[in-house]
Amino acid sequence: MVHSNYLINTYDRLPVTFSRGEGAWLWENHGQRYLDAVGGIAVCGLGHCHPAVTRALCEQAATLVHTSNLYQIALQHELGQRLCEISGMDGAFFCNSGAEANEAAIKLARLYGKQRDIRHPSIIVMEGSFHGRTLATLSATGSRKVQAGFEPLVQGFRRVPYGDLGAVEQVARNTSDVVGVLVEPILGEGGIVFPPPEYLSGLRKLCDEYGWLLMLDEIQTGMCRTGKWFAYQHEIIKPDVMTLAKALGNGIPIGACLARGAAAEVFQPGNHGSTFGGNPLACRVGLAVIETMEADALAARAAELGERMLTGLKKGLSDLPWVKGVRGRGLMLAVELDRPCGGLVRAALDHGVLINVTTGSVIRLLPPLIIDEQQADQIVDAVVHATQRFGQRT
Numbered sequence: 507m508v509h510s511n512y513l514i515n516t517y518d519r520l521p522v523t524f525s526r527g528e529g530a531w532l533w534e535n536h537g538q539r540y541l542d543a544v545g546g547i548a549v550c551g552l553g554h555c556h557p558a559v560t561r562a563l564c565e566q567a568a569t570l571v572h573t574s575n576l577y578q579i580a581l582q583h584e585l586g587q588r589l590c591e592i593s594g595m596d597g598a599f600f601c602n603s604g605a606e607a608n609e610a611a612i613k614l615a616r617l618y619g620k621q622r623d624i625r626h627p628s629i630i631v632m633e634g635s636f637h638g639r640t641l642a643t644l645s646a647t648g649s650r651k652v653q654a655g656f657e658p659l660v661q662g663f664r665r666v667p668y669g670d671l672g673a674v675e676q677v678a679r680n681t682s683d684v685v686g687v688l689v690e691p692i693l694g695e696g697g698i699v700f701p702p703p704e705y706l707s708g709l710r711k712l713c714d715e716y717g718w719l720l721m722l723d724e725i726q727t728g729m730c731r732t733g734k735w736f737a738y739q740h741e742i743i744k745p746d747v748m749t750l751a752k753a754l755g756n757g758i759p760i761g762a763c764l765a766r767g768a769a770a771e772v773f774q775p776g777n778h779g780s781t782f783g784g785n786p787l788a789c790r791v792g793l794a795v796i797e798t799m800e801a802d803a804l805a806a807r808a809a810e811l812g813e814r815m816l817t818g819l820k821k822g823l824s825d826l827p828w829v830k831g832v833r834g835r836g837l838m839l840a841v842e843l844d845r846p847c848g849g850l851v852r853a854a855l856d857h858g859v860l861i862n863v864t865t866g867s868v869i870r871l872l873p874p875l876i877i878d879e880q881q882a883d884q885i886v887d888a889v890v891h892a893t894q895r896f897g898q899r900t
């Protein structure tokens with residue numbers, strides 16, 4: 507079960523198979539139940555098998571699944587409109603994953619540069635960032651582990667430390683080929699790292715000053731995860747380009763690259779495309795996700811529950827010498843330890859709770875936004891106890 511001869515070995519999988527899900531619960535074949543604080547890595551914002559998603563999926567599957575972007579797709583127009591309404595963007599391109607959404611953003615920025623006579627456009631990217639596993643997006647990613655072995659990398663990225671406006675300013679002064687900045691509002695895979703306050707506003711100002719595109723990767727932070735529809739809405743700015751995926755389809759593959767102003771005019775027919783992207787099935791589900799998040803005020807709910815969990819985690823963990831930090835915004839929460847703690851995932855699993863560890867020493871919690879107080883507290887208790895035991899043992 508752990509290793510299959512029939513699969514290429516890209517994942518170190520835990521020895522557990524889920525056969526059914528409902529809300530924040532997952533069940534194994536023979537009945538054991540798990541509380542899910544990972545949510546398929548920030549994908550299942552509405553939890554597992556949310557009735558509104560299931561209904562949309564079933565109805566649309568019985569009506570029309572796929573045509574092609576050769577034709578008008580009413581549901582794609584509708585989803586584009588809804589996304590623009592909640593984000594303040596002007597247009598959407600639909601694809602099937604986060605990496606693809608970022609590929610679209612990178613291509614858009616390069617073409618934006620070419621249209622302004624910049625022959626070798628470069629994009630500023632961050633240390634510690636994660637943007638995907640395709641060649642361009644792994645080249646943009648600030649992690650050697652993701653890149654190692656896949657050289658030659660795609661050119662045209664300039665890397666600076668995350669959260670350091672001065673470093674971006676320095677690039678601005680010394681180079682004339684920059685066309686944009688690609689950045690996560692909060693580093694996700696990079697360990698739930700928060701930039702200093704006003705960082706995005708500072709980047710916005712620099713982008714305005716130099717005519718660059720501010721491109722936000724909201725693939726993990728978007729769709730109410732941090733207590734707003736999108737994380738940039740905590741500051742009073744708008745990006746020129748924003749990428750989405752993960753929670754937009756609650757598990758049905760869909761990605762989106764949204765653009766605003768001049769950035770929304772860059773692509774013309776023939777510049778970019780996707781066979782599956784924005785098909786009726788995926789768009790219908792995206793619409794159901796937005797409708798449900800809005801009707802149930804899940805952004806506010808994420809903010810409220812996140813506050814509750816953060817307080818609980820701090821109370822239980824702050825005094826432990828091996829805990830370096832407890833942080834979070836909305837239901838994107840982290841406990842950073844002073845040592846590798848990958849083993850905690852298995853320990854929590856054995857206690858019926860799914861958690862994630864990223865960058866080796868950061869416990870990451872991304873529970874569904876539909877959890878109730880009791881489930882939130884149960885997750886906090888599990889993490890506190892596991893972390894206490896873990897530190898005493900290692």
Ligand SMILES: *Cc1c(COP(=O)(O)O)cnc(C)c1O
Nearest residue numbers: 603604605636637638694725726
């Ligand atoms: C998950 C993630 C991606 C990649 O998305 P895929 O759907 O796996 O291609 C890109 N950027 C961020 C911030 C992510 O969290």
